[in-house]
Amino acid sequence: xxxxxxxxxxxxxxxxxxxxxxxxxxxxxxxxxxxxxxxxxxxxxxxxxxxxxxxxxxxxxxxxxxxxxxxxxxxxxxxxxxxxxxxxxxxxxxxxxxxxxxxxxxxxxxxxxxxxxxxxxxxxxxxxxxxxxxxxxxxxxxxxxxxxxxxxxxxxxxxxxxxxxxxxxxxxxxxxxxxxxxxxxxxxxxxxxxxxxxxxxxxxxxxxxxxxxxxxxxxxxxxxxxxxxxxxxxxxxxxxxxxxxx
Amino acid sequence: xxxxxxxxxxxxxxxxxxxxxxxxxxxxxxxxxxxxxxxxxxxxxxxxxxxxxxxxxxxxxxxxxxxxxxxxxxxxxxxxxxxxxxxxxxxxxxxxxxxxxxxxxxxxxxxxxxxxxxxxxxxxxxxxxxxxxxxxxxxxxxxxxxxxxxxxxxxxxxxxxxxxxxxxxxxxxxxxxxxxxxxxxxxxxxxxxxxxxxxxxxxxxxxxxxxxxxxxxxxxxxxxxxxxxxxxxxxxxxxxxxxxxxxxxxxxxxxxxxxxxxxxxxxxxxx
Numbered sequence: 001x002x003x004x005x006x007x008x009x010x011x012x013x014x015x016x017x018x019x020x021x022x023x024x025x026x027x028x029x030x031x032x033x034x035x036x037x038x039x040x041x042x043x044x045x046x047x048x049x050x051x052x053x054x055x056x057x058x059x060x061x062x063x064x065x066x067x068x069x070x071x072x073x074x075x076x077x078x079x080x081x082x083x084x085x086x087x088x089x090x091x092x093x094x095x096x097x098x099x100x101x102x103x104x105x106x107x108x109x110x111x112x113x114x115x116x117x118x119x120x121x122x123x124x125x126x127x128x129x130x131x132x133x134x135x136x137x138x139x140x141x142x143x144x145x146x147x148x149x150x151x152x153x154x155x156x157x158x159x160x161x162x163x164x165x166x167x168x169x170x171x172x173x174x175x176x177x178x179x180x181x182x183x184x185x186x187x188x189x190x191x192x193x194x195x196x197x198x199x200x201x202x203x204x205x206x207x208x209x210x211x212x213x214x215x216x217x218x219x220x221x222x223x224x225x226x227x228x229x230x231x232x233x234x235x236x237x238x239x240x241x242x243x244x245x246x
Numbered sequence: 247x248x249x250x251x252x253x254x255x256x257x258x259x260x261x262x263x264x265x266x267x268x269x270x271x272x273x274x275x276x277x278x279x280x281x282x283x284x285x286x287x288x289x290x291x292x293x294x295x296x297x298x299x300x301x302x303x304x305x306x307x308x309x310x311x312x313x314x315x316x317x318x319x320x321x322x323x324x325x326x327x328x329x330x331x332x333x334x335x336x337x338x339x340x341x342x343x344x345x346x347x348x349x350x351x352x353x354x355x356x357x358x359x360x361x362x363x364x365x366x367x368x369x370x371x372x373x374x375x376x377x378x379x380x381x382x383x384x385x386x387x388x389x390x391x392x393x394x395x396x397x398x399x400x401x402x403x404x405x406x407x408x409x410x411x412x413x414x415x416x417x418x419x420x421x422x423x424x425x426x427x428x429x430x431x432x433x434x435x436x437x438x439x440x441x442x443x444x445x446x447x448x449x450x451x452x453x454x455x456x457x458x459x460x461x462x463x464x465x466x467x468x469x470x471x472x473x474x475x476x477x478x479x480x481x482x483x484x485x486x487x488x489x490x491x492x493x494x495x496x497x498x499x500x501x502x503x504x505x506x507x508x509x510x511x512x513x514x515x516x517x
Contacts, residue, residue, distance in 0.1 A: 015330060016330065053413060055409065055412060055413060075415050075416070075417050076415070077415075078412070078413060078414065078415040079414075079415035081413075083410075083413040085409070085410070085413070088407055088409075088410060089407055093457070093461075093513075094406075094461075095279070095457065095460065095461050095462060095463045095466055096406050096461070096462075096463055097461065097462055100402070100462075100463070100464070101406065104399075104402065104403045104406060104410075104411075104414065105414060107399040107400065107402075107403050107411075107414055107415075107416060108414035108415025108416050109414075109415065110399065112397075112400070113396060113397075116399065140461030140462075142461070143461075156410075160414065
């Protein structure tokens with residue numbers, strides 16, 4: 001199957017630091033993969049996502065996304081990657097409406113100097129309906145619950161019609177019901193649109209059923225990479241990974 | 247003849263006020279949202295330092311004021327990015343440097359008449375507005391309006407969250423730097439009317455007033471300049487009627503508008 005992300009011997013070091021947060025990462029992601037990235041706090045999971053979409057520049061090695069070198073084509077590549085960060089700067093007075101934020105997801109794709117078309121607005125509306133946030137579309141983002149805001153951020157990323165979705169703890173602000181509902185929607189999107197998902201998850205019980213691959217990270221390295229069945233085997237979890245994951 | 251002279255001064259003052267009110271408040275929407283409230287303050291002092299250098303070199307203080315503001319704007323963004331500090335912190339550094347330079351240049355200038363020309367930059371003087379000043383204000387107003395219309399998507403996304411804008415495929419740095427540069431130009435060209443110290447009020451107060459009534463950034467961007475123009479017009483009127491300094495009158499009017507908006511704000515009502 002077509003390789004959609006190719007990472008070869010990559011280190012990522014934060015500016016001003018000597019020790020890399022990602023160490024010698026080599027990772028290939030195929031189109032249609034549904035990958036869960038697990039590991040303890042500080043393992044490098046978020047750094048991995050932000051290195052894949054070029055928000056953090058790698059200090060060595062090579063990254064190709066959708067066949068293009070990330071170093072030379074960062075902005076172009078990012079137009080095809082949906083990103084849901086773990087933290088975003090929203091407070092009670094943030095002056096943006098839900099509908100505007102979801103539409104913003106399309107801005108990079110629309111391109112410089114091109115106007116927002118009727119089609120763009122329709123796609124944003126369709127995504128809002130899909131995520132069941134259309135009824136709150138005219139509400140300010142700062143007035144929503146954590147779960148609603150999280151759904152808005154997912155909708156924003158999906159509005160881009162991405163080929164790859166990078167999601168950092170997408171279920172962290174959701175209650176059990178909402179978690180189940182969002183998880184089912186991601187599975188549905190994966191099946192229908194063949195979007196490649198890379199999801200950082202802290203709670204391994206939240207890993208969606210469709211997930212075909214689990215990557216375990218610790219101390220900036222990939223310590224295990226395999227099928228869901230292999231990695232999450234109860235005996236393996238008991239031997240080694242449970243200590244890393246929990 | 248005298249009447250014509252006064253009519254011309256009044257017309258220049260009103261036109262200057264409308265243009266300054268519009269542009270300062272438009273850029274103010276970005277300044278407030280991006281927590282750069284001290285930017286206007288730092289820019290105005292940079293302009294003051296420039297003007298002081300102009301005085302020292304016996305050149306036009308306005309040109310040097312402009313050059314210093316632009317220099318600060320060009321340095322600010324990259325320096326904040328490079329130093330990995332919040333822009334507000336770097337603004338604080340720039341502010342102290344500007345004040346130190348201003349005092350140094352003024353101290354080196356023996357000509358007190360010229361020094362008072364530099365001080366006028368801090369307080370503004372509506373009577374001194376020339377056709378060239380109005381033209382400069384008009385040009386900067388047109389540029390800022392075009393900037394907002396042409397790049398509304400990108401600006402809006404950056405105002406929401408710079409990192410998310412970058413993640414969307416928007417090259418955020420040039421827009422961020424352009425916002426800083428246009429703000430500095432706006433400050434520099436507004437100095438003659440409201441003065442360096444009060445241009446700050448004109449950037450912050452109208453936007454803060456509109457913030458009290460809306461959660462929609464589009465509406466804030468549209469209505470802040472309207473409130474800015476209204477503040478300037480009322481300020482000019484108060485200044486002419488009661489023979490008060492124009493800059494102070496404008497700042498007091500827009501502070502009053504802000505205070506009233508806080509009282510009337512629906513954001514504090516329940517139900």
